[in-house]
Amino acid sequence: MKTILKIAVILVIVVVFVGTIVYLYKKSQAEPVVFETTTAFKTDIIRKTVATGSVVPRKEIEITPKVSGIIEEIFVEPGDVVKKDQLIARVKIIPDMINLNNAESRVKRAKIQLEEARKNHERYKSLYEEEVIPEAEFLTFDIAFRNAREEVESAEDNLQLIREGATKKAGNVTNTLIRSTIDGMVLDVPVEEGNSVIESNTFNNGTVIATIADMSEMIFEGKVDESEVGKISEGMPLIMTIGAIENETFDAVLEHISPKGIEENGTIQFEIRAAVDLKENQFIRAGYSANADIVLERKDQVLAVNEGYLLIEKDTTYVEVEVSPQQFEKRIVKTGLSDGINIEIIEGLSETDKIKAATL
DSSP states (O other), X not given: OHHHHHHHHHHHHHHHHHHHXXXXXXXXXXXXOOXXXXXXXXXXXXXXXXXXXXXXXXXXXXXXXXXXXEEEEEOOOTTXXXXXXXXXXXXXXXXXXXXXXXXXXXXXXXXXXXXXXXXXXXXXXXXXXXXXXXXXXXXXXXXXXXXXXXXXXXXXXXXXHHHHSOOGGGXXXXXXXXXXXXXXXXXXXXXXXXXXXXXXXXXXXXXXXEEEEOTTSEEEEEEEEHHXXXXXXXXXXXXXXXXXXXXXXXXXXXXXXXXXXXXXTTEEEEEEXXXXXXXXXXXXXXXXXXXXXXXXXXXXXXXXXXXXXXXXXXXXXXXXXXXXXXXXXXXXXEEEEEOSSEEEEEESOOTTOEEEEEEO
16 A cells, blocks of 8 residues: 555656646747738828917907097997997097196187177278278278187187097097997907097007907918928918817918018027918807918828838838748838828839738
8 A cells, every 4th residue: 555655656746747847848938929910001191390379360450549538438348240430439538638728718819809800890891881991901800800700610629629539520520439440350358448548649559449350361370490491481281270179170371481580499480371271160269379280292192101110221221021921021112202100102012012010
């Protein structure tokens, strides 16, 4: 019995030992390398440079008053659509006290002179009708009377103009009513009723009462680096993306490149402008941030491969093509346009050729 037990133990030890040896041997054997393959494909390849900027209306104006005073009433708010000559606000004039006093004094003097001229006119008219004085002498006092009457009207108009910003002769035309000068949308009304405003003149731009823009015509304003500006030219197409509008692209055409660069953060930037092709029934807000891909060169539906699959040896570009399962040979190819990810294959490959891509 003891002998059988010993034999059994020895057999177990031998089996475990042999099994261990076999397991370690198999584990030490290198696994065969398997290469993944891919094929060339048709795609659009676009070589481009990127400009950053924003979308703004081509026509945007600031409405300023022609008289200084206090905002008495505002008739619009941001977002309103207005027509040309539509009323925006009304200004109440606060006259300069010195000018007002001078104007009032002028009216009083004019009335005194008119009264004196009227009396002289009546007296000499009577003498003329009685043929005591000649007509020429009477005409002198007649002209003086008419001038005095005109001076009173002029002085009163001047006083009314200082007080109210308009004269009786002007009718509905008055500088105190602020009107839109274009059709468009009100973008901003930076003043409130009761605010003081300053008139626009040669020395002062005046207080902005409202900003109005034509939202039907938008442009992209951006900047490109000096290293890229030499590659672009007016008339080039742009593909624009707007940060606030996801999964949408807009076409644009480059129409202006600044001849002068601006230094920003140690680099020279050149301003550009492009006309944006708006989509029907889609509203673009002024000031949206945007990126524009300026198309330097484009080829549609050409044969291409991932640029990472190309191999270069000296001056020769090639790929490794599968000729039998997991057997590859070098195939020299002629390449064309690249967008940094995919590259055009002009010669050397077809869509059915399998090329070495990566190991599995």
